[in-house]
Amino acid sequence: MVALTRRQFSAGLGGVVVAFSLSPRLALAQAERLPGSLQTNRMLDAWIRINADGSATVCTGKVELGQGIITALAQIAAEELDLPLAKVVMISGDTGRTPDEGVTSGSNSLEQSGTALRFACAEARAIVIEIAAKRFGAEARTLTVADGVVSAPGGRTVSYGQLAAELDLKREATGKVAPKASAAHKIVGTAARRLDIPAKVTGGEAFIQDIRLAGMVHGRVVRPPRYGAKLESFDETEARALPGVIMVVRDGSFLGVVAEREEQAIRARFVLMTSARWSGGSALPETKNIYEHLLSLAAQVSVISEKKAAIPDGARRLEATYRRPYVAHGAIGPSCALAELKDGKLTVWTHSQGVFPLRRDLAKVMKMEQASIRCIFAEGAGCYGRSGADDAPLDAALLARALPGRPVRVQWMRDDEFGWEPFGPAMVMQVKAALGADGRIADWQYEEWSGPHGTRPGEKEGTNLFASWELAEPQPRSPSRNVPLPAGGSHRNAIPLYEFPSQRVIDHFVPVMPIWVSSLRTLGGYANVFAIESFMDEAALAAGADPIAFRLAHVKDPRAREVIETAVRKAGWKEGDKGDGRRGRGFGFAKYKNLATYCACVAEIEVDPMSGKVRVPRVVSAVDAGLIINPDGLVNQIEGGIVQSVSWTLYEEVRFEQNRVASRDWAQYPILTMPNAPQVEVELINRPGEKPMGAGEAASGPAAAAVANAFAHATGKRLRDLPLTPTRVKAALG
Amino acid sequence: MAVRLKVNGSTHSVPAEPDTPLLYVLRNDLALNGAKFGCGLAQCGACTVIVDGTAVRSCSIPIGGLGNAEVTTLEGLGTIDRPHALQRAFIEEQAAQCGYCINGMIMSAKALLDRNPRPSEADVREALAGNLCRCGTHNRIVRAVLRAAKETGRT
Numbered sequence: 025m026v027a028l029t030r031r032q033f034s035a036g037l038g039g040v041v042v043a044f045s046l047s048p049r050l051a052l053a054q055a056e057r058l059p060g061s062l063q064t065n066r067m068l069d070a071w072i073r074i075n076a077d078g079s080a081t082v083c084t085g086k087v088e089l090g091q092g093i094i095t096a097l098a099q100i101a102a103e104e105l106d107l108p109l110a111k112v113v114m115i116s117g118d119t120g121r122t123p124d125e126g127v128t129s130g131s132n133s134l135e136q137s138g139t140a141l142r143f144a145c146a147e148a149r150a151i152v153i154e155i156a157a158k159r160f161g162a163e164a165r166t167l168t169v170a171d172g173v174v175s176a177p178g179g180r181t182v183s184y185g186q187l188a189a190e191l192d193l194k195r196e197a198t199g200k201v202a203p204k205a206s207a208a209h210k211i212v213g214t215a216a217r218r219l220d221i222p223a224k225v226t227g228g229e230a231f232i233q234d235i236r237l238a239g240m241v242h243g244r245v246v247r248p249p250r251y252g253a254k255l256e257s258f259d260e261t262e263a264r265a266l267p268g269v270i271m272v273v274r275d276g277s278f279l280g281v282v283a284e285r286e287e288q289a290i291r292a293r294f295v296l297m298t299s300a301r302w303s304g305g306s307a308l309p310e311t312k313n314i315y316e317h318l319l320s321l322a323a324q325v326s327v328i329s330e331k332k333a334a335i336p337d338g339a340r341r342l343e344a345t346y347r348r349p350y351v352a353h354g355a356i357g358p359s360c361a362l363a364e365l366k367d368g369k370l371t372v373w374t375h376s377q378g379v380f381p382l383r384r385d386l387a388k389v390m391k392m393e394q395a396s397i398r399c400i401f402a403e404g405a406g407c408y409g410r411s412g413a414d415d416a417p418l419d420a421a422l423l424a425r426a427l428p429g430r431p432v433r434v435q436w437m438r439d440d441e442f443g444w445e446p447f448g449p450a451m452v453m454q455v456k457a458a459l460g461a462d463g464r465i466a467d468w469q470y471e472e473w474s475g476p477h478g479t480r481p482g483e484k485e486g487t488n489l490f491a492s493w494e495l496a497e498p499q500p501r502s503p504s505r506n507v508p509l510p511a512g513g514s515h516r517n518a519i520p521l522y523e524f525p526s527q528r529v530i531d532h533f534v535p536v537m538p539i540w541v542s543s544l545r546t547l548g549g550y551a552n553v554f555a556i557e558s559f560m561d562e563a564a565l566a567a568g569a570d571p572i573a574f575r576l577a578h579v580k581d582p583r584a585r586e587v588i589e590t591a592v593r594k595a596g597w598k599e600g601d602k603g604d605g606r607r608g609r610g611f612g613f614a615k616y617k618n619l620a621t622y623c624a625c626v627a628e629i630e631v632d633p634m635s636g637k638v639r640v641p642r643v644v645s646a647v648d649a650g651l652i653i654n655p656d657g658l659v660n661q662i663e664g665g666i667v668q669s670v671s672w673t674l675y676e677e678v679r680f681e682q683n684r685v686a687s688r689d690w691a692q693y694p695i696l697t698m699p700n701a702p703q704v705e706v707e708l709i710n711r712p713g714e715k716p717m718g719a720g721e722a723a724s725g726p727a728a729a730a731v732a733n734a735f736a737h738a739t740g741k742r743l744r745d746l747p748l749t750p751t752r753v754k755a756a757l758g
Numbered sequence: 759m760a761v762r763l764k765v766n767g768s769t770h771s772v773p774a775e776p777d778t779p780l781l782y783v784l785r786n787d788l789a790l791n792g793a794k795f796g797c798g799l800a801q802c803g804a805c806t807v808i809v810d811g812t813a814v815r816s817c818s819i820p821i822g823g824l825g826n827a828e829v830t831t832l833e834g835l836g837t838i839d840r841p842h843a844l845q846r847a848f849i850e851e852q853a854a855q856c857g858y859c860i861n862g863m864i865m866s867a868k869a870l871l872d873r874n875p876r877p878s879e880a881d882v883r884e885a886l887a888g889n890l891c892r893c894g895t896h897n898r899i900v901r902a903v904l905r906a907a908k909e910t911g912r913t
Contacts, residue, residue: 090856090858091855215852217849217852218854220857221836221849222838224854224860226792226832226833226837226842227790227831228838229862230857231791233785233791236789238816285774285778286785286786287775290798313785352836353893355858356794356804356859356892357794357804358795358858404860405794405796405856405892406855406856406892407830408892437798438796438798438799570823660852660855660895664855664893664894665896666894670895671894673818681906689799690799690802692795697887697888697890698886698891698899699880699881699884703897738873
């Protein structure tokens with residue numbers, strides 16, 4: 025070994041320092057904080073281009089999942105640019121073209137991408153005005169803009185299109201140009217129609233499934249019969265002999281087939297499934313033991329909130345335990361992806377919620393540079409969290425690698441999706457409280473147990489793509505971690521918003537579990553709100569108080585109070601109403617993640633004591649999501665959140681048998697159907713002075729609690745285990 | 759092997775085996791996007807088309823059994839420029855979130871309105887009971903069908 029002299033060492037270090045100062049991480053640390061996702065994507069031209077035809081191309085890293093985000097972002101861009109909505113062209117989720125905004129999740133898109141676009145577009149408009157001012161020899165402040173045309177006093181005008189060539193947006197945003205005041209909004213705040221709906225109702229190319237590439241072939245995968253099983257053997261000759269079969273691809277326990285026609289690939293998959301022999305696999309609990317099993321697993325325990333005060337003498341002690349099972353995302357369209365490997369470059373079409381994180385994992389598995397991989401988003405069926413959407417692209421890539429130059433389309437079958445999507449994890453929530461003689465809660469002790477909610481691709485270590493763990497050279501699984509507070513993962517909404525003098529909240533996070541789980545809409549928020557809000561009703565009953573008055577006695581936040589009061593007023597809530605054994609009403613409330621949208625729900629319920637069947641005919645809701653970008657889009661999200669939550673709450677539970685997932689189709693995993701869907705009424709509270717917040721997940725927890733509380737109100741019996749199945753109902757009613 | 763079938767008023771010959779489910783022929787040979795693959799088990803309704811006036815699951819109908827039957831898909835109802843009353847009503851009501859189930863909703867509703875032009879809300883819900891929606895757009899879908907019924911009734 026040659027020892028470096030000090031001079032040589034410094035010279036070498038000099039190079040390192042230069043390189044380091046250019047690294048985005050250090051640049052970020054030194055630079056001023058910019059609003060929303062501008063913080064991590066600082067160049068204006070990453071977000072906006074003004075085109076010669078006067079239109080604007082607007083890029084976002086967030087993607088359309090059926091929540092209407094692309095329309096809402098287009099409204100924001102059009103508003104700040106003073107362009108008609110029709111002149112904004114949106115590009116989203118493309119590692120080759122758009123900013124990296126991580127994952128579209130957590131109801132964060134309006135705050136992150138929307139805020140970035142508000143500031144970036146306001147700044148772009150100001151730059152356009154400066155150029156126009158120079159051209160006119162006028163002062164910028166004397167110019168006005170409407171519909172993409174800049175006007176000067178005296179009637180001179182110039183359009184954005186005419187200024188496009190001079191406009192240089194290749195510069196860092198300053199974040200210093202203030203977006204419009206809400207009073208000046210013409211497009212934001214209106215119920216602009218969704219840009220994507222016309223194509224979806226007329227058979228246009230709207231979904232990833234509708235992409236047909238020249239020379240495209242059809243792939244299918246053959247998954248193991250149970251988690252962790254190893255592929256021992258299969259009859260390749262038989263499959264190869266089938267009509268249309270081009271190739272059978274095996275890599276370790278990954279098995280797939282490619283055929284000319286789709287039905288041929290499906291046939292070949294079936295034949296391969298029949299001949300494949302598997303060994304081993306993980307031990308799974310039976311359905312009835314899932315909670316004992318969860319509590320038996322090693323957990324990381326942390327106290328996430330603690331306040332201490334003396335508990336008054338004579339306080340009444342209350343205690344209850346609530347449970348929610350494994351729940352499937354259950355996308356109506358199973359996962360799909362296309363991949364093509366050509367000239368050493370891999371192109372992937374995907375409905376992943378995060379094309380950049382997906383690319384990081386794909387690069388590891390495919391042993392390619394990220395720069396050689398392009399992931400392009402195309403819409404899938406609604407996903408409600410991390411479904412199989414991230415796994416199908418790797419399946420497609422593995423098949424495309426075996427067939428360079430030909431695009432391979434992989435469509436999961438229904439049993440692939442139910443069997444191999446990561447479920448929303450089961451949870452157990454235990455609450456203990458002390459109720460003072462003054463009718464208020466003096467002490468609150470809350471513990472929850474949960475598996476991980478965030479097993480998405482893009483982690484620093486390992487990979488989170490299913491097939492990557494099955495290969496002959498498997499990738500290690502990314503170590504699972506909880507989504508940190510304040511948003512939280514298992515502990516999302518576990519800290520009560522109510523004010524108690526003494527409280528302790530404990531999170532039992534189970535990082536490793538044999539059941540494949542990940543994020544489902546709201547993460548832990550649904551179960552935690554269900555438990556907290558159910559228990560608030562139980563405590564109100566013990567205190568002899570109306571559930572609404574009881575809550576209001578424990579909450580100071582004026583926005584929370586207004587949402588609660590608005591919902592009960594709209595629902596016609598009457599203090600002291602009694603359930604009649606069959607009918608009742610219940611309430612639930614949350615501030616999503618304890619830092620975003622406020623939502624309160626009142627549910628009405630009908631119970632048939634003979635059959636044990638429960639119906640929810642009506643849910644009324646009030647929502648405060650800050651500044652409203654699109655009122656109809658917001659209502660649609662709340663309606664959908666409520667109806668889906670009623671489905672989870674009344675029907676849904678993934679079942680396990682003989683170490684396998686037993687819920688493999690819609691007959692074995694029933695969901696809410698049209699005749700049983702509740703009527704939903706939503707009242708919006710607009711807060712023009714507040715930041716806009718996403719609302720896709722705001723209603724799930726409150727709706728579930730409202731239903732459970734309505735059941736207790738109707739029957740006088742409390743159900744603490746979800747879902748409210750006829751068996752449980754009949755058992756409760758004796 | 760080629761099979762002839764009538765779709766949206768035209769006759770097509772497709773190079774597929776007679777046992778091929780209609781869905782794959784519509785999507786892959788005729789490049790029609792309307793009918794969607796959802797389950798392949800006739801459980802969810804995303805693939806619904808109309809065959810001789812009846813709403814059926816194209817994922818479970820072999821093309822060989824169609825004979826001279828008339829198949830109508832979502833594309834056969836109307837276009838983005840000249841939408842059918844149902845398509846127009848779904849846009850008016852903004853009756854979609856992800857929109858993946860909407861093909862089936864519209865096609866099942868079409869079959870309903872053809873046999874019962876003035877359905878009650880309960881009739882609509884019953885007619886769509888076999889079409890699953892996961893986003894919770896149920897009420898907008900029902901409203902859209904009732905709106906289309908009202909508008910068609912008026913003309």
